[in-house]
Amino acid sequence: MKQSDAVRFSFGENWASFSRSLTGQQLTEARESLRRLLGGEDLQGKSFLDIGCGSGLFAIAAAQLGAARVVGIDIDPVSVRTSQENARRWLPDVPLEFQQVSVLDEAAMEALGTFDVVYSWGVLHHTGNMRKALRVAAARVRPGGLFAIAIYNRHWSSPVWKIIKRMYNLLPGWGQRGMVWGFTPVIVLAKAVATRQNPFKMRRGMDFFHNVVDWLGGYPYEYASIEEMQAMLEALGLQIERVLPSHVPTGCNEFVARVPPLP
Numbered sequence: 001m002k003q004s005d006a007v008r009f010s011f012g013e014n015w016a017s018f019s020r021s022l023t024g025q026q027l028t029e030a031r032e033s034l035r036r037l038l039g040g041e042d043l044q045g046k047s048f049l050d051i052g053c054g055s056g057l058f059a060i061a062a063a064q065l066g067a068a069r070v071v072g073i074d075i076d077p078v079s080v081r082t083s084q085e086n087a088r089r090w091l092p093d094v095p096l097e098f099q100q101v102s103v104l105d106e107a108a109m110e111a112l113g114t115f116d117v118v119y120s121w122g123v124l125h126h127t128g129n130m131r132k133a134l135r136v137a138a139a140r141v142r143p144g145g146l147f148a149i150a151i152y153n154r155h156w157s158s159p160v161w162k163i164i165k166r167m168y169n170l171l172p173g174w175g176q177r178g179m180v181w182g183f184t185p186v187i188v189l190a191k192a193v194a195t196r197q198n199p200f201k202m203r204r205g206m207d208f209f210h211n212v213v214d215w216l217g218g219y220p221y222e223y224a225s226i227e228e229m230q231a232m233l234e235a236l237g238l239q240i241e242r243v244l245p246s247h248v249p250t251g252c253n254e255f256v257a258r259v260p261p262l263p
């Protein structure tokens with residue numbers, strides 16, 4: 001499914017605002033979530049590519065877990081700048097590379113080389129061409145390496161959210177703020193019912209308010225069921241190692257797959 005580039009959420013401003021209140025505790029949560037997703041995979045001395053690095057939080061977490069070469073890319077220049085600033089603040093002695101690159105730009109992606117771990121959490125479904133993004137991203141994993149991604153789950157409400165998200169991006173600032181206020185109770189209630197847990201409790205070092213903006217604004221928006229994702233990953237020749245289903249129906253399912261080692 002291909003979506004027009006004309007309507008596109010600028011994630012960068014939201015990440016810059018998120019970063020102004022970033023704490024060490026959130027970084028610890030990011031590290032824990034990365035460790036949990038990668039299971040037994042040790043990042044010590046490995047190369048790590050973070051596609052759609054957002055705030056740079058997970059590139060920093062990967063370096064703190066011992067990755068030797070860490071590259072973060074994002075299509076949004078504000079995300080790239082924010083990631084650089086966060087890395088300078090939280091990890092001043094370790095050089096991390098951040099570049100403005102779109103995962104859909106095959107030549108620029110190829111120029112990055114290959115990596116032991118390619119991580120792309122909540123990104124490929126926002127590119128406007130998820131299938132191509134999956135293919136180009138997976139090609140950056142070196143033989144024997146890991147591909148760790150998160151993709152929005154398919155749910156009966158997904159087409160409705162797609163319209164809501166598109167509408168958000170067509171509104172002026174005051175309209176967007178109105179949507180955030182209007183939808184917050186809906187999101188809180190839906191999350192509480194679905195998880196039976198405190199709806200304000202966040203994972204991966206995220207915070208509730210910026211997550212609502214990210215959810216309402218995140219467009220282009222695609223989604224896929226676990227079975228659809230498994231089929232796409234297997235068609236790319238990847239061996240699926242772990243699938244972690246989303247905690248909420250419209251959330252992200254996580255997949256960890258390995259590129260077979262060379263014979």
Ligand SMILES: C[S@@+](CC[C@H](N)C(=O)[O-])C[C@H]1O[C@@H](n2cnc3c(N)ncnc32)[C@H](O)[C@@H]1O
Binds near residue numbers: 052102
């Ligand atoms: C929901 S955020 C996720 C950020 C980060 N991965 C995380 O988990 O916190 C999606 C990010 O993907 C970026 N993005 C969207 N389309 C992209 C593309 N074609 N190439 C690279 N990054 C892209 C956005 O700018 C945004 O920073």
